Amino acid sequence: MTAEDENSLISPEFFGQYSGVADDIHSTSRQVLSMAENNPTPTGTFKILYFAYASSHTKKSEELLPAPMQLSELFETLDKKYPRMKEKVLGSCMVTVNLEYVDMDTSEEKELKAGDEVGIIPPVSSG
């Protein structure tokens, strides 16, 4: 199963399955889903979100980076901008693009496009 298959759960079709709930809840689902669209990024950039120790390392919770960028160049780009980030942070993080987890070890090329939302996801600690 690919990461895309697994995360197809959050496609609009998935939310379309919601039944027996009030209209405002439908719109809530859409609103959550389209959060990135509601906050349009300037042309030629994608938004990157840093969580937990990723945000401690960069000293910010989000920023805009120039698009397009190959996904395979992301970690190097961040490491240049934030010294030792690969070693100290990114090695233990997962990455999402528009809420879907992507495989950073694959040789398959993927392009980060203008308006995309990228998440740097450290190991979680809910509960």
Added chain:
Amino acid sequence: MSEQAHEEREAENGQVPQQQQDQQLDFLSRENIHVELTSAPLCITKVMNRIRSPKAGALVLFAGTTRDTFDDKPVAHLSYTAYTSRALATMMSISEEILLKHGLLAICIVHRVGEVPIGEESVLIAVAGKHRREAWHGGEEALERVKERVEVWKMERFVDGEGVWRSNRDGGVGVAVDGGGDEDGGDGGVKGGVEVKVD
């Protein structure tokens, strides 16, 4: 939580300030499933009422609370941050999986974000089953999946001022948060997994 705070939240259905409206948007709901992130104190009664069913013979509730120590080190306060949209989708996916696997009637998962005072609930998981066995087992598995997967992060600030980003993956120490903000960031002293210092 205080009764007053609870009543204030309940009263939000009418005209509410923008900030509270935003707070209300941090949930997903469908028949038999409700998942939510909130910065307000958690209400056990409200969560239990969401899963009640005349078909149920058992309601199981887990309440995770914030401890005042980690490895005997006194914790001054804790706060949680979330990737809200991603975390809600994961909570929904876990709920669907658990409901199906254990044949449950309903499930509700609510996680608190922002600062949580010591001794208060940070997560509530409630499930309804026809019989106790599936409710117990389903509730336990839901909790384990939540701790493994939901995109929420805990930061503990110790009494001595040091802050640590916790990691559930190893049940271990997490990543310390530097007080100083030096470029080097310190080495964070990895112990039994991931430890990250936080500014």
